[in-house]
Amino acid sequence: MLDIQNVSKSVDGKPIVQDIQLSIQKGKCIGLIGPNGAGKSTVVKLISALEKPSAGQIQFMGKDVQDWSVKKLAQHIAVLTQEGLAPYPITVYDAILMGRYPHLGFFQRESKRDYEIVEEVLKITDLTEFRDQLLDTLSGGERQRVAIAKAMVQQPELLLLDEPTTYLDIGHQLNILKLVQDWQKRDGLTVVMVLHDLNLAAQFCDELVLMDHGRVVRVGTSEDIIAKEMLESVYHANPEIIRHPKTNIPQILL
Amino acid sequence: MKIKHNLWVWLPVFFLILILVMSISVTLGAANINWQLAWQIIFSKIPGISTFIEESWSSSNETIVWDIRLPRVLLGAAVGAALALAGAIYQGVLRNPLADPFILGVSSGASFGAALVFVFGLQIVLLGRFTLPAVAFLFGFLSLLIVYFLSRVNQKVRLETIILAGVVVQSFIGACLSLVLALSNEHLQTIVFWMMGSLALTDWGYNQIIFPIILIVSIVSLFFIKELNMLGLGEEAAHHSGVSVQRTRFLLLILASIITGAAVSVSGAIGFVGLVVPHIIRLMFGADYRVILPLSIVGGAIFLVGADAVARTIMAPRELPLGVITAFLGAPFFGYLLRRAKRGYF
Numbered sequence A: 001m002l003d004i005q006n007v008s009k010s011v012d013g014k015p016i017v018q019d020i021q022l023s024i025q026k027g028k029c030i031g032l033i034g035p036n037g038a039g040k041s042t043v044v045k046l047i048s049a050l051e052k053p054s055a056g057q058i059q060f061m062g063k064d065v066q067d068w069s070v071k072k073l074a075q076h077i078a079v080l081t082q083e084g085l086a087p088y089p090i091t092v093y094d095a096i097l098m099g100r101y102p103h104l105g106f107f108q109r110e111s112k113r114d115y116e117i118v119e120e121v122l123k124i125t126d127l128t129e130f131r132d133q134l135l136d137t138l139s140g141g142e143r144q145r146v147a148i149a150k151a152m153v154q155q156p157e158l159l160l161l162d163e164p165t166t167y168l169d170i171g172h173q174l175n176i177l178k179l180v181q182d183w184q185k186r187d188g189l190t191v192v193m194v195l196h197d198l199n200l201a202a203q204f205c206d207e208l209v210l211m212d213h214g215r216v217v218r219v220g221t222s223e224d225i226i227a228k229e230m231l232e233s234v235y236h237a238n239p240e241i242i243r244h245p246k247t248n249i250p251q252i253l254l
Numbered sequence B: 001m002k003i004k005h006n007l008w009v010w011l012p013v014f015f016l017i018l019i020l021v022m023s024i025s026v027t028l029g030a031a032n033i034n035w036q037l038a039w040q041i042i043f044s045k046i047p048g049i050s051t052f053i054e055e056s057w058s059s060s061n062e063t064i065v066w067d068i069r070l071p072r073v074l075l076g077a078a079v080g081a082a083l084a085l086a087g088a089i090y091q092g093v094l095r096n097p098l099a100d101p102f103i104l105g106v107s108s109g110a111s112f113g114a115a116l117v118f119v120f121g122l123q124i125v126l127l128g129r130f131t132l133p134a135v136a137f138l139f140g141f142l143s144l145l146i147v148y149f150l151s152r153v154n155q156k157v158r159l160e161t162i163i164l165a166g167v168v169v170q171s172f173i174g175a176c177l178s179l180v181l182a183l184s185n186e187h188l189q190t191i192v193f194w195m196m197g198s199l200a201l202t203d204w205g206y207n208q209i210i211f212p213i214i215l216i217v218s219i220v221s222l223f224f225i226k227e228l229n230m231l232g233l234g235e236e237a238a239h240h241s242g243v244s245v246q247r248t249r250f251l252l253l254i255l256a257s258i259i260t261g262a263a264v265s266v267s268g269a270i271g272f273v274g275l276v277v278p279h280i281i282r283l284m285f286g287a288d289y290r291v292i293l294p295l296s297i298v299g300g301a302i303f304l305v306g307a308d309a310v311a312r313t314i315m316a317p318r319e320l321p322l323g324v325i326t327a328f329l330g331a332p333f334f335g336y337l338l339r340r341a342k343r344g345y346f
Helices: A040-047 A070-076 A092-103 A112-124 A140-153 A170-187 A198-204 A228-235 B002-027 B035-044 B059-093 B106-120 B128-150 B159-183 B188-196 B204-222 B225-232 B235-240 B245-267 B273-285 B289-313 B322-340
Strands: A002-011 A014-024 A029-033 A055-060 A077-080 A158-162 A190-194 A207-212 A215-220 A240-243 A250-253
Touching: A002 A040, A014 A040, A014 A215, A029 A040, A029 A170, A029 A198, A040 A055, A040 A158, A040 A190, A070 A077, A070 A092, A077 A140, A077 B235, A092 A112, A092 A140, A092 B225, A112 A140, A112 A170, A140 A170, A158 A170, A170 A190, A170 A198, A198 A250, A207 A228, A215 A228, B002 B035, B002 B059, B002 B289, B035 B059, B059 B204, B059 B225, B059 B245, B059 B273, B059 B289, B106 B128, B106 B159, B106 B188, B106 B245, B128 B159, B128 B204, B128 B245, B159 B188, B188 B322, B204 B245, B204 B289, B225 B235, B225 B245, B225 B289, B235 B245, B273 B289, B273 B322, B289 B322
Parallel strands: A029 A190, A029 A207, A077 A158, A158 A190
Antiparallel strands: A002 A014, A002 A055, A207 A215, A240 A250
């Protein structure tokens, strides 16, 4: 579905991302992890065509993402960033409805079907009671849930998340990731997410991509990546690795 | 949904207020003309209806209503609508509450162009008396292009850069303007008065140019309401939902600058309308551009027609600069609304 071929990106001669090769299968959840400045967010920006690679190309559904029109691409790829939506005073309902934008022609208004999709998503994301509230009156966690709902309404095949839980408490973190996980199972969605929290990454992703200094260090399962030597070499920290008592997934202790 | 419903209530109300203010304004002035008479004269000019109206007025009254007051009132409405719409678009696209139609140097450019016309007594043969608006418009548009290309780096324009570039170009052209003013003694008063804004130089000819421009641009801009709302959620968010941010922004800035240029070129730089009217609408009806754009258009028209009526009558026969009146009327009202607003609204 997504093929990242020898992609590099440098800004003012300084390499940010170097020679990335990555192939992502449909229906998988891929976690991008790595220290600050590893180039994770840039990879997301390159995939969503927000930035242009300096070399190489990214094939999405058989076509370079740079050749897609912004609108067409948004029919297939939705993105959730750590800032999410700006606290702009419009209603939750209207903000979510904007997710239908890429599916509408220039002169076309939303149809009954579009409104139905929004209603459905309001239920799934548990936002029905907030529908008439203004975005700027919501908390960060609630606003991030609106952003997820907006992405859902977009009905993409690929969802990119760039540290979607950074500013959230653990309750909201889990809530957001659960929503993504359920959605992925329900619709066969492909997910690429940047996460700082290694424990969450290990629990929610099928495969992890460990990055450092703009390069991919290793691709593998949480078993391969959440290992002492591996993390030490990249993070220059000394974590203890234990197993989650219920799921047996490796987790770190600091 | 709820807000949209509001629009269909408030838009007709606004239109009614506009018609009311306009008809009051037509009756104001040295010649005593009541508004029945004024409407009779106006209707008598409309083909089809004219046969039902008996002419019972002097031809001087007809001239006053039809050739002097009505064009002026209509021009006031058009200029007010243009400035308020441009302000609303600038504020939305630049995501900056301080943005007004003049922030990107369009008005300074236009004023400079106008000053040159006055000082050198320019008269382009083909354009005749339209030389002034044409040159003003051209200079206004040129300043916008300079701002835009100054702030274009790697084929991208960043918001902070464009606002800074606007400020810089504005002050540079402002300095050029001051230079021209300082060197020209005899035209000083004309230029200064023009810069403060006035609708006094009006006739139907001016209306014929500015009306189509404002009408077309307003209609076109209404097609970008969705995009304006989406830009409100952040530029990256807009991009991810399928808005070509760079292209949309360029287009909207051009549209807003065209109507600003058109308005400034016929009436001078009337301040405050473009800054305050959209904010008043926002404070009263919320931040949804589906409401802000249409109501700003009509609200701007109401505001400026009203202000012009005051400017004409309060110290009659002396006419006050329109820009002074708009600020006198707008600032206190805006202050009152700001105090009343319970939370951030932009």
